[in-house]
Amino acid sequence: MNTAPEPQWWIKYEPGAWRKDLGLRMCGFAARGLWADLLTLMHEANPYGHLLINGHPPTAAQLANLLGGGASPADIEGWLEELGSNGVYSRTEGGVIYSRRMVRDRERQERNRAAGALGGNPALARKPNGADNSGDKHRANGPDNHPPGGADKRSDKRGDIPRARAKSQSQSQKNLSEDSSFRSPRARARKSSGASARRLPGAGPDTSDPKIRKQVWMHRITTELMKRVGSDRTVELAEAFERGDRKAKKLFNQIDAELKAAKKKQGHSHGGS
Numbered sequence: 001m002n003t004a005p006e007p008q009w010w011i012k013y014e015p016g017a018w019r020k021d022l023g024l025r026m027c028g029f030a031a032r033g034l035w036a037d038l039l040t041l042m043h044e045a046n047p048y049g050h051l052l053i054n055g056h057p058p059t060a061a062q063l064a065n066l067l068g069g070g071a072s073p074a075d076i077e078g079w080l081e082e083l084g085s086n087g088v089y090s091r092t093e094g095g096v097i098y099s100r101r102m103v104r105d106r107e108r109q110e111r112n113r114a115a116g117a118l119g120g121n122p123a124l125a126r127k128p129n130g131a132d133n134s135g136d137k138h139r140a141n142g143p144d145n146h147p148p149g150g151a152d153k154r155s156d157k158r159g160d161i162p163r164a165r166a167k168s169q170s171q172s173q174k175n176l177s178e179d180s181s182f183r184s185p186r187a188r189a190r191k192s193s194g195a196s197a198r199r200l201p202g203a204g205p206d207t208s209d210p211k212i213r214k215q216v217w218m219h220r221i222t223t224e225l226m227k228r229v230g231s232d233r234t235v236e237l238a239e240a241f242e243r244g245d246r247k248a249k250k251l252f253n254q255i256d257a258e259l260k261a262a263k264k265k266q267g268h269s270h271g272g273s
Contacts, residue, residue, distance in 0.1 A: 011043045012105055023086040031079040035088060037067050042099055049102030050092070057096050221252050224259060 018024065024032060038051055045052045052058075058066065060073040060080070067076075080097075083089055089097050218238070225234040240248035 008043075011039070017101075021088070023088050024083075026086045027082050027088065028079075030075070031082040034067070034071075034076065034079045035083055038063075038097070039099060039102070041066075042102060047098075047103075048106040049099045051089075051097040217256070220259060221255050224255050 024035065027035075041053065041058075042049050042051050046055070053062070053066075060076040063076045064071050064073045071079075084091075084097075090100055091097055222234050222238055225237060229237070237248050237251065241252055
């Protein structure tokens with residue numbers, strides 16, 4: 001039997017659990033209404049969840065007088081029998097009706113209260129006098145509340161996002177600068193032709209070399225790609241092109257045709273002016 005509960009004006013009620021209780025749904029409308037009224041009486045009983053009034057189980061006649069609604073003692077007895085035959089309630093060894101759900105809820109509440117009186121979860125317990133408990137999670141690592149090997153290296157993940165993004169962009173730019181296909185035509189010409197590629201200031205690349213022509217073409221395409229899809233995606237597409245990916249080749253040729261058409265159109269507009 002439960003100890004005397006603290007006065008509690010509200011009752012825990014879950015509409016979904018009420019509708020999903022198959023035993024209760026097998027009862028008639030009147031029997032379900034009686035059970036709803038009995039729950040309010042058991043909420044105020046001691047022990048909690050038991051159908052007792054001043055420590056004694058009420059008779060059918062007493063319930064009929066107490067609940068009203070024009071029900072006779074015979075009606076109350078019939079509805080109680082209907083509820084009991086469908087397993088809606090249980091009885092103690094002494095024959096007292098009780099709600100299994102209400103008894104379980106009260107037992108859980110008492111366990112939680114007892115655990116809280118002992119300090120509750122150590123990871124969540126607060127220090128006395130309102131002191132900060134932010135270091136409690138590191139208490140097992142030493143008196144200074146820091147992990148072994150030095151200071152606490154935790155960081156704010158939200159603060160790390162901009163730094164991680166900047167690092168990624170910086171690495172992408174570095175990859176582009178190291179990739180020969182993204183160097184300027186003059187730089188690629190100097191690298192591929194050695195001393196013979198040293199040309200006068202302002203001179204274009206030596207396009208007599210097929211490799212340089214390809215590099216110039218790649219530079220023009222990838223420069224336009226970076227404007228459209230960004231550096232990371234451009235590197236991926238360039239690598240796919242070098243592997244012979246048909247979609248990448250089709251995209252590069254399409255951009256090449258667009259650039260040539262734009263250049264041709266621009267030349268016509270200058271000539272017309």
